[in-house]
Amino acid sequence: MLHLELDGSGARYEQLARALRKAIVSGRLPAGARLPPTRELATQLRLSRNTVLTAYEIICTEQLARTRGGSGTYVNTVSREPPAARGQTQVGPQSRYTERLRRLPAVTMRSASRLRYDLQYGEPYLDAALVTAWRKELSAAAARARLRYPPVQGLRELRAAICSHVGRRRGVICDADDVIVVHGTQQAVSLIARVLVDEGQPVAIEEPHYPLVAHALAAHGARLVPVPTDADGIVCSALPGAPDAIPRFVFVTPSHQFPAAVEMSLERRQALLGYASMHDNWIVEDDYDGEFRYEPGATPALRSLDSDGRVIYVGTFSKALFPALRLGYLIAPPSLRSDLLGAKRLDDLSCGTIEQLAMARFIADGGFDRHLRKAAAELRRRRTALLAGLARHAPALDIVPSRGGMHIVAWLPGWTLERLDDLLRNAAQRGLGLYPIHPHYVRPPSTPGLLLGFAGLSAAQLRAATALLGECLADMKQ
């Protein structure tokens, strides 16, 4: 029997979550251990089952544990490496922030893979022409740049160029004063959290979601509320309605849900805007790959429908150009602007002048649009090759219909997660990189799925990769 001691401070579910967290972080509950069934633990500790369910949900949201296809809740691998081994002085967490930070699972940023065919998602399309064009822009910008502190909000020429870009491509009408230049989505999220959320307050995130955003919010101290998504995007009827549970904001990826790849329907967009107006809270729209659409009739950004000033739009150049640039932008309702600027000023004073000047010129001179046209044409070819290869070599996969982005989702109906693990292992041994979708969930679905990125391989490589996938699937049948 698992011995857990509640410390008597705060709500019962918080006490239980704390006790479970302690047991996991100390190693008393090792990776892979199954937590007691909720009913059993409730009886043992004389708590209501709801209290136990809420505590389990909290530790799952913190990624200390995860549910596995209805078979129970299992402890995740948590970094327990002693700080000394990482070259640090061994001290306990020095702040509540550090305490939360240390509890988060490690996220390894991807490095070059040695696989023959790596279907890694999240990689942008890169070509030599872009590298050459960018080098020229940078050196011209370095020659022109004023070397004083740049304005906190970002250079006016870049903000004006961003306005024209999002107006033309995403239907977002704004002026240069509405734009704040930031160091990518990641900085945007931490500025928004600081301005809108106090420790312990709820923030709604999509289920599934992008882990780095969830981690930034959890480290800030937000209480994450995962809200399910379906074929129409976030399920608005599942958003919290009780007065003390209303999230400070709802974080969504309407154009191409990350990672499930669906597009939010118009009805859901309207319902979500209605929810924010009714509860006087906010929506953060992460439009990370909104520039890439392969079929006509793609929907503009959610922000373009927002007549009540509820949407904080976040754009990034990480997908449309490359992530090493670390540039993005926030288009916020005027009522939040000066607080966001205040937070940005205290964070880093502003983004670098040379990159901003180069980017402004790249957009204004049409270089960015040329790159996007070329990238979209090549990505369309790659996506077509991937879909055709899957139809031929892996017809049993259930492909999620999607119209944009740089990855697709394929479900494996009737499979178990254990069988999927075997497939991933077999594929890796044969030089094929496959990535499961379930690590992006707090409560993974019982059907396993794959995230198949197509931006990093040519059409010919994708044809070969899908043939190899077909062979791996055939091995599984034997």
Ligand SMILES: Cc1ncc(COP(=O)(O)O)c(C=O)c1O
């Ligand atoms: C959902 C989502 N949003 C945003 C980003 C980009 O983040 P950043 O702008 O910080 O590079 C990514 C990158 O993979 C992502 O998956």
